[in-house]
Amino acid sequence: MPSRFRHGVASFEPCHDGVLLWTLVEGGGPLRWAVASDEDFRRVVADGDVTADPASRTAAVDVHGLSPGTTYWYRFEAGDERSPVGRARTLPAAGAQRLRIAATCCARYAQEEFGVYGALAAADVDLVVHLGDYIYEDDKGDKRPTEPDRTLVSLDDYRARHSLHRRDPHLQALHAAHSVVSVWDDHDIADNAWRDGAKSHDPDEHGPWADRKAAAIQAHHEFLPKRLADPADPATPWRRLDAGDLVSVLVTETRAHRDEPVGADRDADVDDPARTILGPEQRDWLLEQACDPTPAWLVLVSGTVVSELEFPAPDAVDGAMPEKYAVKDGLARNSDQWDGYPVERTALAAAMARRGAPTLVLSGDIHSAWAVEGLRDSEGRATAVELVCPPAATTPAGRLLPPGVGFTLGAAMTKAIKGARWVDLDHYGFVVVDIEREGATATWWWVDPEDHTSAEPGQTWRIAGGERPRLVEIPKRRSRWRIAAAAVMATALVALVVRRLRDARPIRLPLVGDH
Ligand SMILES: [Fe+2]
Known part of the structure; x- marks a missing residue:
């Protein structure tokens, strides 16, 4: 049985x-x-x-x-x-000296195995933050059969998809190994969800949006319980978790209360000061929390990217840009994230600048990994460091492009986007940030989703603390076996040369391409 x-x-x-x-x-x-x-x-x-x-x-x-x-x-x-x-x-109490937080996001069951979750289960961390897209509401992907085998609409649909995920052995191992803090992103409800609708939601086909949104949020809370701002309303997941006076984690949601993204409505003005991604209640709470000088570090958790990832582009190409991008005044913006709500972001940056101590942002959603000095204040100075989490089990953005293009594009974006210090478009994985009083270290781990034992560190950045945190790159260390192998090769080459000289015969070293 x-x-x-x-x-x-x-x-x-x-x-x-x-x-x-x-x-x-x-x-x-x-x-x-x-x-x-x-x-x-x-x-x-x-x-x-x-x-x-x-x-x-x-x-x-x-x-x-x-x-x-x-x-x-x-x-x-x-x-x-x-x-x-x-x-x-x-979580630790006052006086804590260290906290290790891992972040993960974006897992479409039908598209990939959950080996990233299996690798994360084995990681040595204090806390795991799930940044959303824990499930996908759609029926895309054909690697594994899903339950139900259709787009999710009803409460039973959303419950069945959560149940499917929780029977996956890798995800189950992750949950058994670590305590988790979660926030939803759009696919936990519906693609590009906003307060009163979603891009793919058709009331004639899917019924009233309010019912679908409530069903998705209820199922999310049943499977990923949270300490809610209003315990009677599962649509209020904004909250603060304190690890003594070392770290306070601020968890936000950016889908259920926001105004419609302007990418879907090009008549809307992205710079309208009334536009909100948080909704008034959450905004009041966050602006008060973000300037609290008490914790040594603040970690802002956001399903969507908060920093400025806009880049120069002629207005004429508006409409021809990738999905979710709108061009205005010479800047291309992904208006589905905080770039589509710049006035509210400037208020958040001002609150962070008033804090006088470092803030980290953890975000996901865009199926790529980034290290960014972002959220600029009114003087254009970065107020935080943002660490963007790669996908666990959805195709990384660069793998949708011809081979090699993702690497080149990532390098170009690092140059074009102010504050973006590093971009990787090609890997599945997760990110771990190790926070100590004076500074933090972020390591992005790459994992083959079909092999949970394949985890290897892909990139490491040091985050210098202080009022305005900065990214300091740590060059990739050559692995010990490679150094040892090079030493053995050099010794063998010297021995060969010595022997050949002793034998007084001409030396012929192999050329590249010789067989
Ligand atoms: Fe996603």
Whole structure:
């Protein structure tokens, strides 16, 4: 008989003394849960009862009374059946000296295997942030069959797609290994979603937008529970998590409350001061949080890219640009991200500049990896460093181009876009940022999605702290075996030369291309 816990277990929203524990039990009903300070559950530190929601079959328990910066193990029981064991980690309290955060995003089940998630499960980090596109609402891709095998519209549809993802062994391993903080992006609801619609939403075919948006958000919250701004409204996921006075993580959403992107409505004025990507409630909260000088580091989590990635282009090419781009006043902008809401971004940059301490931005969505000094204030100076996460399981942007073009284009974009220090369009992977008081180190890991053991560091940047954080490139180190191999080759060559000289015969070294 298949396990009633075939969706595994997960933990979310760690704070200094607690964490949310999650499971899904087939058939629903009452459950017991336990948290222990050892993997074998000899020292149980908290336990209790919970009943799974009859409709979603999910259960979430908000556990408190734990110790800060500590690893715990947890499990559920239904009757005499036990769930797999999960590992959770609380955030550190005041005085913390180090926090390692991994970020991941963009996984279309039908398009790729989830090996990136499997690699991330094995990474040594304190917290994982999922930046959205956890599911895709569409039916694109033919590598793996999906459930349901159609575009998601109803609550049951969204629940079924989440359920499918959570039965994937790599994603299940990630959730069992790390506590996760999540935010949705557009595909968790619908492509290019905004407050009152989405590019691909047709009310005649899909029904009322408000119903579809509410269904997607409800299912997201059932499978990825959050500490909401308004506990009665799952559409309010903006929140702050404190790792002592070292790091405060500000989680934002940029899809459910925003005005329509101007790329879809070219009559709208991108510079209209009334335009909002956050909605008034979230904006008031974020502008207050972003200038708080208390934490040594702020980490702003955004599904969409926040920094200026616009680049010069003649107005005449407006309409001929790639999807989501609009051209105005000689600048091409992807108006689906914060570039389409510049007035609100300037207000955010001003708040960050007032803080007087460094801010990092973690974002995803654009299926490529970036290191950017961005969010410029009114004097044009960068107020933050943004780290853009590569896709876990959607085709990287450069792989949609002829071979080699992605590399060249990435280099060209680094030159053309002010503040962009590095771009990679070609890799699947994740990013880890290791934050200490004086500075941080960001490493992008590349992973073959079909081989979760293939993870290797692709690029590392140091982020110097201070009022205005800066990116400092760390050159890629040559691996030890390559250095050792070069030493062996050199020794062999010297030995060969010495022997040939001793034998007094002419030396013929192999030429490149010799066989
Ligand atoms: Fe995506």
